[in-house]
Amino acid sequence: MKTSLALLGGAVALLLSGPALAEEAAGDWGGILGGQLHVIVHIKKDGAAYSGTLESPDQGAVVIPIDTVTTTPDHLAFSIAAIHGSYDGKWDDAQKTWTGTWTQGQAMPLALKRLDPAAKPPPIARPQEQAISAGPNPYTASDVSFDSRAAGVKLAGTFSVPNGKGPFPAVVLIAGSGPHTRDEDVFNHKIFVVLADALNRAGIAVLRYDKRGIGQSSGDYKAATTTDFTTDATAAVEWLKSRPEVNKNRIGLIGHSEGGLIAPAVAVADPSVAFVVLMAGPGLPGDTLLLMQQAAIARASGEPEAAIATGQAMNKQAFDMIKASSSLEDAQGKAKTLAASLVANGQMTQAQADAAVAQLTSPWFYEFLRSDPRPTLRKVKVPVLAINGALDLQVPPKADLEEIRQALKDNGDVTVTELPGLNHLFQTAKTGAPSEYGQIEETVSPVALKVITDWVSAHAK
Structure with missing residues (x-):
């Protein structure tokens, strides 16, 4: 699970209020989330209707459409179902x-100030990525595309092959939750660029791709679930089998975060998969994992224990309700009823309620909340490397x-390893809090890269 603009969950926020007068919401607004992540919101007005987009310069060039914008002279609210996020100010x-x-x-508090069009946040060095860009590199990288036929989706990606005589063992890189491109951009870190480079240098070919509906891939990201992303990862394996540069008997999967939920499912369905690497892959049911994640991040952010307990109780109530629903439509109806009661007793604004309902009952969230990776993991018979950062x-x-x-x-053949001092992105960290991600210059720890490449090399022979 990714954090920042791709963080999972459905906590209820309390509105921070200040002196309210009047302001036109149309325009470009910027703020810093958690004291670290630059956020830019573009609001457009067409007659009486508002629309917008959101982006973070710290997380690459992805611009995310805003689903709903509600504004009055003293109130601005918007929601984005694709990343399960909402704002109320x-x-x-x-x-x-x-x-x-x-x-x-x-x-998390977020103050949005009208932007000076010429203002840009200062860049933070990314030495690993800069070294890769500078080259020379002992491999070739090509833009490719392939079909996820079951969904009628065409996926675009990058296929990188070591120099020399093949065929080579190969891996598919499967990104975590969020609207990721083939680079898995997080806080302006290109995680999969650095990981692919390390694997290529170890003699492994790599395929990484934009998620459906993201970057150059077709399809509808907002309507997609983990099952849909599993179909796409299966198509990636099939494409690798067609390549003359690839040893068809030595194709493996590396899944990060939600990608670690997808990789075992692909391996169970396709016996040709030779090995699996889980980088912070889920081993817990979706609702349990989300509650633990929310409490850990809130605690690291300095929230009082009483507030954390209240948030946990509210989220568990909502999660249990969703899990007990007979269908997505049933869940939507129950969520609206619960939200209406929270609005009536003053615990939420209507804008927050609308955003929470959209978030809790999106197709992805509905499926993930009900997920349990353990039955699928029990069926995996190929070698597995499972790693987590101790500060995740x-x-x-x-x-x-x-x-x-x-x-x-x-x-x-299973290796399970907790790597000291590393966070969810496998960076060398101090606390592991998401607020550190963007300020750390390292994209992926050399320790983690060595653990992965050594294990893959040994199992790709």
């Missing part, structure tokens, strides 16, 4: 800002790795 005339709360797995707050390492270990106990 009031106009503070003294500060000349929209002062409010961004809700996406946890509630999004996928708690000890509980998660123990579930994976138990699920794979009948598999004869």
Whole structure:
């Protein structure tokens, strides 16, 4: 699970209020989320209707459409179902800002100030990526495309092959939750660029691709579920089998975060898959994992224990309701009823309620909340490497790795490793809090890269 603009969850935010006068919402607005992540919101007005987009310069060039914008002279609210996020703020005339709360797995204050068109946040060095870009590199990389035929989707990606005589063993890189391109951009880190480079240098060919509906891939990202992304990963394996540069008997999967939920499902369905690497892959049921994630991140952000307990109770109530629903439509009806009661007793605004209902009952969230990776893991018979960073707050390492270990106990070739000092992105970190991600220059720890490449090299022979 990715954090920042791709963080999972459905916590309810309390509106931060200030002196409210009046302001036109149309225009470009910027703020810093969690003291670290630059956020830019573009609001357009067409007659009486508003629309918008959201982007983060720290997370690459992806621009995310806003689904709904609600505004009055002193109130701005918007929601984005694709990333399960919403914003609710009031106009503070003294500060000349929209002062409010961004809700996406946890509630974080976010003040949006009208942007100077010439203003840009200062760049932060990314030395690993800069070295790869500078080259020379002992491999060739090509833009490719392939069909996910079952869905009628065409996926675009990058296929990188070591120099020399093949055929080579190969891997498919499967990204975590969120609207990721083939680079798996997070806080302006291109995780899959660095990982692919390390694998290529170890003699492994790599296919990485834009998620459906993202980048150059076709399809509808907002309507997609983990099952749909599993179909796409299966299509990626099929495409690799068609390549003369690839040893068809030595194709493996590397899944990061939600990608670690997808990779075992592909391996169980396709016996040609030779090995699987789980980078912070889920071993816990979706609702359990989300509750643990929300509490850990809230605690690292300094929230009082009483507030954390309240948030946990509200989220568990909502999650249990969704899990008990007989269908997505049933879940939507129940969520609306629950939200209406929270609005009536003053615990939420109507804009927050609308955003929460959209978030909790999106196709992806509905499926993920009900997911349990353990039955599928028990069926995986190929070699597995499962790693987590010891400072991971999004996928708690000890509980998660123990579930994976138990699920794979009948598999004869399993390595389960907790890597000291690393966070969810496998960076060398201090606390593991998502607020650190963008400020760390390292994209992926050399320790993690060596663990992965050594294990893959040994199992790709």
